[in-house]
Amino acid sequence: MNILIVGNGGREHALAWKIAQSPRADRVFVAPGNAGTDLDGENVPIEATDIPALLRFAQENDVRLTVVGPEAPLAAGLVDAFEAAGLRAFGPRRNAAELEASKVFCKDLLRQADVPSAEYHTFVNPDDAIKFLKDREDVPVVVKADGLAAGKGVVVCENRDEAIAAADLIAGQKIFGDAGSRLVIEERLDGQEASVLAVTDGRTIVTLQPAQDHKAAYDGDRGPNTGGMGAYCPTPLVDDAMLHWIEEHVLVPTVHAMKRARRPFRGVLYAGLMLTRQGPKVLEYNVRFGDPECQPLLVRLKTDLVDLLEATVDERLDQLGPLEWDPRPAVCVVMASQGYPGPYTKGLPIRGLVDADEMPQVKVFHAGTTVKNGHVVTAGGRVLNVTALGETIPKAKLNAYRAVKCIRWPGAWCRKDISDKAARVG
Ligand code: AMP
Numbered sequence: 001m002n003i004l005i006v007g008n009g010g011r012e013h014a015l016a017w018k019i020a021q022s023p024r025a026d027r028v029f030v031a032p033g034n035a036g037t038d039l040d041g042e043n044v045p046i047e048a049t050d051i052p053a054l055l056r057f058a059q060e061n062d063v064r065l066t067v068v069g070p071e072a073p074l075a076a077g078l079v080d081a082f083e084a085a086g087l088r089a090f091g092p093r094r095n096a097a098e099l100e101a102s103k104v105f106c107k108d109l110l111r112q113a114d115v116p117s118a119e120y121h122t123f124v125n126p127d128d129a130i131k132f133l134k135d136r137e138d139v140p141v142v143v144k145a146d147g148l149a150a151g152k153g154v155v156v157c158e159n160r161d162e163a164i165a166a167a168d169l170i171a172g173q174k175i176f177g178d179a180g181s182r183l184v185i186e187e188r189l190d191g192q193e194a195s196v197l198a199v200t201d202g203r204t205i206v207t208l209q210p211a212q213d214h215k216a217a218y219d220g221d222r223g224p225n226t227g228g229m230g231a232y233c234p235t236p237l238v239d240d241a242m243l244h245w246i247e248e249h250v251l252v253p254t255v256h257a258m259k260r261a262r263r264p265f266r267g268v269l270y271a272g273l274m275l276t277r278q279g280p281k282v283l284e285y286n287v288r289f290g291d292p293e294c295q296p297l298l299v300r301l302k303t304d305l306v307d308l309l310e311a312t313v314d315e316r317l318d319q320l321g322p323l324e325w326d327p328r329p330a331v332c333v334v335m336a337s338q339g340y341p342g343p344y345t346k347g348l349p350i351r352g353l354v355d356a357d358e359m360p361q362v363k364v365f366h367a368g369t370t371v372k373n374g375h376v377v378t379a380g381g382r383v384l385n386v387t388a389l390g391e392t393i394p395k396a397k398l399n400a401y402r403a404v405k406c407i408r409w410p411g412a413w414c415r416k417d418i419s420d421k422a423a424r425v426g
Pocket residue numbers: 118142151154156186187188189190193215272283284
């Protein structure tokens with residue numbers, strides 16, 4: 001069957017690469033894709049949020065399954081539009097994508113479902129938020145814009161003054177626009193972060209192996225927040241016992257609460273967790289594969305991804321056998337443009353891609369790339385996701401960084417410590 005993947009990042013390249021390996025896949029389209037997705041599939045020049053054009057393309061090209069990578073088209077109702085036209089699309093409907101698209105909705109649902117999460121208050125009026133901050137003890141808090149702000153709507157504050165400034169920027173000056181119409185102010189939690197992703201059809205939950213992202217720009221988790229500078233899987237921070245605890249106390253009650261709220265959840269439920277001394281607590285939910293967590297997850301997944309996605313869409317996940325995994329861990333290093341996460345130049349030619357990709361146990365996923373005059377050039381902040389397997393996490397890390405060394409463009413950089421937190425466990 002023909003399959004359409006929506007999005008243009010490293011996650012979508014990993015999805016295209018994995019889906020193209022399925023004997024069930026005929027043509028694999030990626031809209032709009034990048035230079036890498038055009039090698040493992042066929043790029044289609046339609047933006048990820050242009051739902052009418054995507055629908056028309058799917059109808060005209062006999063697409064039997066559409067897989068949505070990013071959150072924006074899910075929150076905009078892509079799955080609803082496809083279903084209304086009798087087409088199958090993997091991902092939650094608009095009313096279930098609220099779990100990511102509205103932090104107020106998410107926090108209220110977590111509270112109702114009794115899922116462990118930070119204490120919080122919500123505000124519509126910035127003055128009320130500032131009064132609240134002034135009236136209470138000066139403790140570290142996190143100020144969040146309610147809506148989608150491309151991962152930038154969260155300010156982790158050391159003290160009251162920072163929190164007041166953040167509340168004013170988000171809800172007063174509306175620097176994220178309508179996303180800041182409502183505010184969440186929550187208790188700041190301490191601990192290691194981990195990502196636990198599960199695939200669910202609304203009834204059955206298939207938990208994937210735990211991963212860890214690295215959101216800060218620089219080594220040692222310093223510097224500004226980014227979309228994610230690298231990830232590895234599995235992470236020993238979440239052992240089997242903890243994973244079961246998370247299924248029972250986080251994932252299952254969330255899926256049930258969504259069903260009770262008449263917003264059945266189908267797709268990837270991604271719990272961003274803080275592993276606190278009181279146990280794991282949910283920082284946020286995403287309603288899609290994590291980027292870059294998806295990359296190490298998919299190089300390890302042996303099960304046919306099309307079978308998993310189709311069983312989810314058709315609500316028969318209970319009939320799918322257990323997932324099979326490559327026992328080797330995987331490490332993914334993000335190579336970024338000079339200046340990222342701030343402003344950066346695009347269009348720089350990338351060298352060494354083929355050499356890196358041919359190294360054993362290595363796969364180079366493209367994120368921000370395009371083709372210009374027959375050459376692969378940079379086209380984004382996060383440019384490449386160099387992903388490698390290895391017998392152990394340190395060996396996978398070594399393989400990934402060896403491949404990184406082959407690749408060059410002016411100003412290319414990456415974190416040097418991806419997966420080191422795994423070594424500090426135990
Ligand atoms: P979110 O988009 O809600 O995941 O927030 C982005 C990042 O902000 C998270 O990955 C954490 O590093 C940080 N963060 C969010 N909420 C909290 C919290 N309650 N305590 C500490 N850090 C947080």
